Amino acid sequence: MGFWLIMLFVSLRLRWLAWRNPVFRRALQRRNTLMLWRTHDGRIARWFHFTENRVRSGPGLRDRCHVTVSFHDAEYGTATLIQLLKNQRVFVTGMRQRKIRLSGNPKGLIWFMNVVAGHLIPGGVQLWRKPSRPQGTVKPRRRDQG
Template sequence: MKFRLILLVLGWRLAWLARRHPGFRKQLEHRDVVMQWRTFDGRAARWYHFRPGHVASKRGLHPTPSVTLNFKDADYAFRTLKASGKNQMAFMEGMQAGDIKVEGDPGHLMWFMTLMKFIAGKA
């Protein structure tokens, strides 16, 4: 439940930034990326479509995401996302352990990480 809530709120934040933050909108120029976050079993899933000036978010699985971030389960995903604020290696450790898997173009994930300063309100 907590993981689903984080994904929902993230969608609201991304859409708000796309409407109101010029720096964030600049990052969306020339982008057409679908980023999907999900659990291995697909029971908790949400995707975000980044386009120039707009971010759309929907629950469920997208048929053709550009990149997918898979977590072993929702509880693990919540704990990892919570820990990543204090321990930036949390994602890397999860990937090395096989608890987090990236499918698709990892360059899109790296681009998304550059957006964190906007999401956290530090830009």
């Protein structure tokens, strides 16, 4: 259920971004990519079609996808997608363990990870934790603290 729900929310967020975010709309220009995210057995699947200024999505399997990302099972897919927010190496580790299979053009997945994934969470990855100051910056003093 978690994997299905995450995929649904990702599709809603991508559609909203294509409608409202000018930076994301520029990333979609000259793009015609059909991606499929699924479990190995195909019980849970969702396709994403990225076209110029638009993202369409739907449940189920789809033929002739440019990129297919297949997870071992729904639980592993859910855990990986949640951990992916903090550490993108989790995806590579899953591919080495053969729990994540990639078929099709890997450039589409690289584009998704580098361009699209950064827009998925409102406010960036630091949604659940307080943003920290960069190292070397000093907290400004108030005038009365001399």
